[in-house]
Amino acid sequence: MEAVIGLFVMILGVSHSVETNCDGRQNGAQCYGALGGTVVLQLMNKASEIHRYQWFKKTTVILDGRRNIILSNLIENRSFFTPSDGTFRINKLSRTDDGEYTLRTFDSDGTPSEDRFLQLTIQAPVSSVLLVPDCLCQGEMKVSCSSEGAESPQYSWTLDDHTLTDSELLSGNTETNNITLKQHVSGKLVCSVRNDVSRVLKEVQISTCDVETYCDGRQNGAQCYGALGGTVVLQLMNKASEILKYHWFHNTTLILAVRRNIVLSNLIENRSSFTPSDGTFRINKLSRTDDGQYRRVTFDSEGTHLEDRALQLTIQAPVSSVLLVSECLSQGEMKVSCSSEGAESPQYSWTLDDHTLTDSELLSGNTQRNNITLKQHVKGKLVCSVRNNISRVLKEVQISTCDLSQLICGVRAAVVILALIGITVFFAWKKKKNKTAQDSVVRRQIEDQENSVVMVGMRRSSSDL
Template sequence: MEAVFGLMVVVLLGVSHGIETYCDGRKDGTQCYGALGGTLVLQLMDDATEINSFNWIKNQSNLLRWRSSNSVIILPDNRFFFTPSNGTLRMNNLRRNDGGEYTLSISNENGEISPQRTLHLFIQAPVSSVLLDSECLSEGEMRVSCSSEGGDSPQYNWTLDGRTLTDAELLSGNTETDIITLKQHISGHLVCSVRNNVSHVSSSKRLCTCGFIFINCILSDGTQISTCVFEANNTRCIEPTTSIAIDSSLIICSLKAAVVIILVIGITIFFAWKKKKSKIAEGSADPRTMDHPENSVLMVQM
């Protein structure tokens, strides 16, 4: 018995993926939901060791057989794992074709069969993400859409500041559709929740009246601003100190560059002036050579 279960655990480790759901199938006609690619933990009975034998059947195929000899046979899929001590069946890596009607047939030591129990299993793809998008209409109303990715049979629910939207706030649509239109001057924390029987995802947005935007920042003095402001002349979250710091750094860099340029020009002028002065000094120390030596002779004679 222990060897059989040990082998089954080795084979099935790491098979389970995705979302895990639970269903109590101990009552006849139970409806269970499993996530596509996920795991379903199904409670078939309290304790199988107290039952002589049972068969778990789908479409005339015996998927699970229990006998008083404590032998477990799972056919035809090793994705299933049964624990006799607590009567639970794990169905791993659920597929679309796992959905359908299952029948549990229990018999006692005398071979008498108890009334059969049926179970309906539905496989759904879970909702993976939700995106909120809003646009202003011509009269100041706001249309908001809630788009979900994946998910079978999604159900929508809208709340504003933690409460359900009222007819006084809704121009069209209702809180169970994916698109709503809000009346003028409606603002607040809007949340769209999308769920089905195996998943639940939500997305939120801070909604402001048309023409206004939501700002959320902390100023240098520690003041936190979190409010709706008129978009056209918004200056609330613009930090003057930040721009001044940037301008100061630019000015410092410019001044440094100007000092370097001035030094280079000054050094160049100094050396040019020194060179010129040196040439003048050399010229005054040497006797001047006349271009017309004969003129100098006539001047001496005169």
């Protein structure tokens, strides 16, 4: 199982140069500084607006000033106060800088006018991040994100610049440092580690993991399975050194010829490897042509045929994705369908809140079919598992009971709509019929007038003239 990986690190700050800013003008402000870094504290608007001020840590006066004049600065070797904008800058922060600070202001006669507090917390910044992907046996990928030195780290993940979705995430969440991605998930995966003073991103380009299967082919007639595009590990013997000479055939084609620990030939060496020490043959990038019967033929020192041992290798497409669709029925039951994409010979199983569905919950179907109907008032975490001989995918949905009132309202609404349509059609038809009848009466009246005695006489008189 392999994933093609490229690494890129973007560090937004290292310990000796991380600079944070904090507005300390609000009483009770919470400020953060990076260990070894710099913090810029906004203590006031302008020093010229305040007659006199002192800044304490506990009972120790750190800064003493009168308007724009700095009378004393206890840590002037690594700090700087700017009277024009009221900011106090402290460099080379250490653990001893952590604590509560008080800004005390005085009026013109020296009376204290206000005390304002802030809490400064010193944290070690995120110095580096390690991102480790690991392919699991079913083609999933477990990814661990660890940070060195950071205090109170917070994690977040993105894939191709979007937050991971349920269709991509098998376990964990985007705020933990360990996640497991589903099969066939690939792209630019980024882990962000941050605390109150720094943030570091670590990126890895992941490709899909091969589905790897294992089969013990030491027993004659063994049935083995491999995933299309994946890897199969076949145990052909205990140790190659125990057998003088052996050939391995695919149907009638010689694939592998070995004499003790020496591989004489390997027809598919570009995508396979044989390990004499444990007798395993590994085939990568499996295709349909790898399907078929394989035979291991052993020989003694004189070249005499000793034994034939056969195995059948079947190549199947793994389960790639699962779709779960629920539908409320008229009586409040719920029909749920589970469909899998691409899988060959899929087998289905269902659980509700981690237990197999019971007769008291199931109205029709069974837990080995892809369609089930749940009884009324059944709710909880419903999971459909789709598996075949080489892979397994779970799909989870949180179901609640069907709302009969909504169904009844829906049916009623449908009946009302149909009734309105029927009434509209009826009146349109009746109006058309009445119009047709009126037109017919008018035509008959005209014809009657034309055939009347007076009209006939007039037409004769006209013809005589």
